[in-house]
Amino acid sequence: MSAKRKDQLATAGLYVIVGIIITVLAGLLGFVFVKGVPQLSWQFITSPPQIFKEGGGVGPQLFNSFYLLVLTLIISVPIAIGAGIYLAEYAKDHWIIRCIRVLIEVLSSLPSIVVGLFGFLFFVLYMGWGFSILSGAFALSVFNLPLLVRVIEQSIHNVPKSQREAGWALGFSKWETITTIILPAALPGIVTGIILASGRVFGEAAALIYTAGMSTPIIDFTNWNPLSPTSPLHPFRPAETMAVHIWKINGEGIMPDAAAISDGAAALLIISILFFNFTSRFIGNLLFKKMGAN
């Protein structure tokens, strides 16, 4: 067989594989949207679920998902930036550092249900936080950190060495160089990484079932005092998220329109995650442009 023929065959093979992937993906998204989008309405997005009747919504669940995400980012982003800076700039090639890197790899491939059970044992029981937003946010942070650390380390690592030398040549210390020169240069990559990680966190269910819990108490959206138990911001209340809600009503939903609600919630979830992906691209590009890199 001639090289040209081989090339043609290989190209054809790749087209077929790509075609299959696209078909599966489009089918999946199409299915979820066709069934789910008709369920979406303002009322659905804002009202609380009904247990026995039709016509419930997913308002609290949607709020919980975002609130948990925000808390998770507040906990994990500073730690990840610190760890990323350390690994990219300070860590020497030492066996302890190599062990840490392997641990991060392992941690990032840990099944999320295992992270959830760890969170249950540690945050819920040992720390005594119960099924709560705080337990959930910490569990999600454990789940999120390895990926975030690697993305941030990589972004910092990708800033050329010459930038560091230029900083040192101005008399900047290593730390000043990192904070005033390297981080701004790495920012587009870091922001993109954070937003992509957000999408993953937003859709996570298994890590939350045993930490943030599967129920939402009656919350009063007019009460924004975080210390009040009926406030949506109260960190020690249980908080079922969208993903957990979908999982729950598919298992034990007894409302008559359970299937419809699950479809609507699934569509809403996917729309949110697509939204994260597109914003990450948009913001990333914007930052790159602002820096003038293209």
Place this chain on the structure above:
Amino acid sequence: MQSVALQPVTMKTNRIKQADSPDLQYSSVLQTTNLSVYYGGHCAVDQVSLSFPKQSVTALIGPSGCGKSTFLRSINRMNDDVDSCRTEGAIYYEGVDLHSPHVNLHEIRKQIGMVFQRPVPFAKSIFKNVAAGPMRYGVKDKKELQRIVEENLKKAALWEEVKDQLHTSALRLSGGQQQRLCIARALALQPSVLLLDEPASALDPVSTTKIEELISQLKKDYTIVIVTHNMQQAARISDEVAYFYMGRVIEHGPTEQVFTNPRHEQTAHYINGRIG
């Protein structure tokens, strides 16, 4: 602690004052004696003793890998950050031994500016690129920063081209403009010595000419050490030339003499080979 840290600065001002008095001849700002630099076991710079007169341009020439960059980088102690690198001998700046434990590394680098072969603008606005250094050393006042930025962009012959876009990203400038920006950035710290490592070798001819003109201008106020592979350039802009070969200085003297009447055959070979 503070008095020790500031020693080189006070020394500098004292020396500059004394230099005017006739009894103290103080003409070379920078001087190395038997400076050797090793990477692991490899000797990249071998017992180099050079002195650089005030307000002059010294060109370092020689084949690739002969240690010109290493020599230059050891002057502002950039090689401190290379793990395998070890330095012997002494460097005197304004009479202060730069290897003495009392000198403040930040001060050294503030007073001895460096510009690299490839332009290295920071991912910031043009304004912030120039202001970064002065801000690091405590200038906070907006007006003052504005003045410093304008003054140094003018010195670097870049002001006219960028004055309407000071707050756009420096990465959008052309290579030649970026290099002049890097020069402005170094000048903003009011150094007295500028180390230039092949500053024009990555640039087009027009930008190269601009940089050369700039260097001839700057020599009125600064002591300049420039590495170059371009013999015409060395002849055009330098007052003195040092020819490096395998880490050693083979020949050092006034440009005119080294180019027209070199003492060593090897120097003649190198220069003729490069020009011919």
